[in-house]
Amino acid sequence: MTLLSIRDVSRRFGGIQAVDNVSFDVPHGAITAVIGPNGAGKTTLFHLISGFLRPDRGSVVFGGAEILGLMPHQIAAKGMARTFQQTRLFPKMTVLENILVGRHLHSRGGFVACMLHLPFTRREERAVREAGREILEFLGLSGQADAEAVRLSYGQQRMVELGRALACEPRVLLLDEPAAGLNMRETAEMGRLISRIRERNVTILLVEHDMSLVMDISDEIVVLSYGQKIAEDVPSAIQRDPEVIRIYLGEGDA
């Protein structure tokens, strides 16, 4: 069953066709990876899907509805959460507070209710904090709940960002290079974490450089090169694909 369907999506920046007629489906409950060399258009594609950029043409259908042209927060409200290539944690906020922002869509208190601290916002705040602590436990970061998020180690910051997205209870989670800047041990840990997230019935679409991670955890891999999709298959087939080997290892060098 297809949860997210990308159809003929294109985006040009000046003279560069960053994403060129890309189509693929993200099946429900699976981990789909988008790989490709630097500048292949992976991150641009992510921005197009999550509403941070507008495509020149194409269509993105999520859960049966067109989401192209919606604002990022509207797309988030439909059940899509994302992380960023460069961690975008909220500075001056604790680890727990960062996670709690992820509960925004699952609480309702508005300006007036919050200023008056009404009984329903009190109940809501308790529920939000409980959900936040549950996420921290899932990440194994309960001990750091009250630490300033940006003071954690880089690997832990990436986990917090992932936890924040998870707190949205998304149907699909977009991870933009979750292993970027992580060492081998941290990368393996991240891989295990992503697999455990899938077990929570979250569909995952990720962009990644780290081949070992992608090959380990993905069900389906989409390969981009110069903005175009050049392959789409299961990991074992992608590993043997001569075209993929050529663009990754370079012509003649292999």
Add this chain to the structure above:
Amino acid sequence: MRKQAIQIAGFAAVVAGIQLLTSLTGNVYHLTQLTMSAYYSLVVLGLCILTGYAGQISIGHAGFFAIGGYLSALLTTHDWSAHGGPVVSGLAAAGILARRPDLYGGELLSVHPWPACILAVLAAVAVAYAIGGPVLKLKGHYLAMATLGFGIIVYRIVLGTALVGAADGIYDVPAFPLLPGVAVSGNSSLRVINFYVAWGFVILGMVFLMNLVRSRVGRALASIHGAEDAAEAMGIPTARFKLKIFVVSAAFAAVAGVLLTHYNGGIGPSESSVMKSVRYLAIVAVGGMANLWGALFMSLILNYLSLRGYFGSFDDAVFGVILILIMLFAHEGLLRRQLLDQIRGAVIRRGGGDDP
């Protein structure tokens, strides 16, 4: 929650202590400047939540203060008794227009302070809505310049409009009867009660804003300040939240404008000047940006000193210099939480604490 109640109770005790001190030492006249400081503090608190917490700078808040103050002053002083007709008599019958004696023993038919106040604040809110939409799309220096422009426009309009007294402003503004027996008025027999009324408003505003900061909305605002794109990705409609906090902030300024105008019995164009906006921003900055208590104490102290004339003819310059120094050397504000934590940490270490 308990911590917040203790802080508020402590502050109320400080307010009461100041009143007792001035009464016991026979310096009751100081309460006048302290009351005015309270109303200016309302503006500062509103700006603190907008600039310090949500990260949206405004150098135009004196404009909102002036819209509130001037409109209330105009409505409560403009005499309708010469105008007959069913509308005027209908409004009079409904209690919206009220008769009161004027300075010269005659009688004056003008808008009652309550409806005037509500209209004035609504007008400021409407202006904030109207300009907030386009202006808040800007960031950083551009937002600062746009709000500065708004402040200058309000100032020039006020200065150039004969209806609101041009350079003289509006005077003979009546007392504002808040409750039976309690009026916002500069009458010296009401000095003590007005001191408490003013700081009561500040405490009420403080409670509202402290609640907001600790809530879902407060976290959303801080996340917009920290990383707007990430906030948007969490489903926060950043543009709408920025607009709403801008309007809330403008409403604080407008309420302050209305109340201070009734307290002073008038308002002049200097209240809408750019240097007033700079002053509010400088106080928020020196108070630590995202620090409501810091802003409040700095506002109390600096406004009091300024109103008592301690800065002499350098009054505006003092606040300008404060702002420049903060931006140069501590652009996250002076009394910010981290600094206070560091000081506390150093004190604990020196005191033989074992926690590094």
